[in-house]
Amino acid sequence: MVFLIQNTLNRDSAAIHVKLDELVHVTEEARDQLIGVEHLGDKQLERLRQAEEDDADSDVTSDRSRR
DSSP: HHHHHHHHHHHHHHHHHHHHHHHHHHOOTSSGGGGTTTGEEEEEOOOOOOHHHHHHHHHHHHHHHHH
């Protein structure tokens, strides 16, 4: 039973990734390089996550300074 539930969750997760990849692909501002990042190792994902957070923080800071 646990195997069946895990298999369903894995399939659902894969389907969500395909849908998100499509959204990234068709959004002009998005970076296509992010498609498939779920296949990276833990350390690579953590570096990427931190870089995205830092980028978002700098965007918020620059938006505030324009006001």
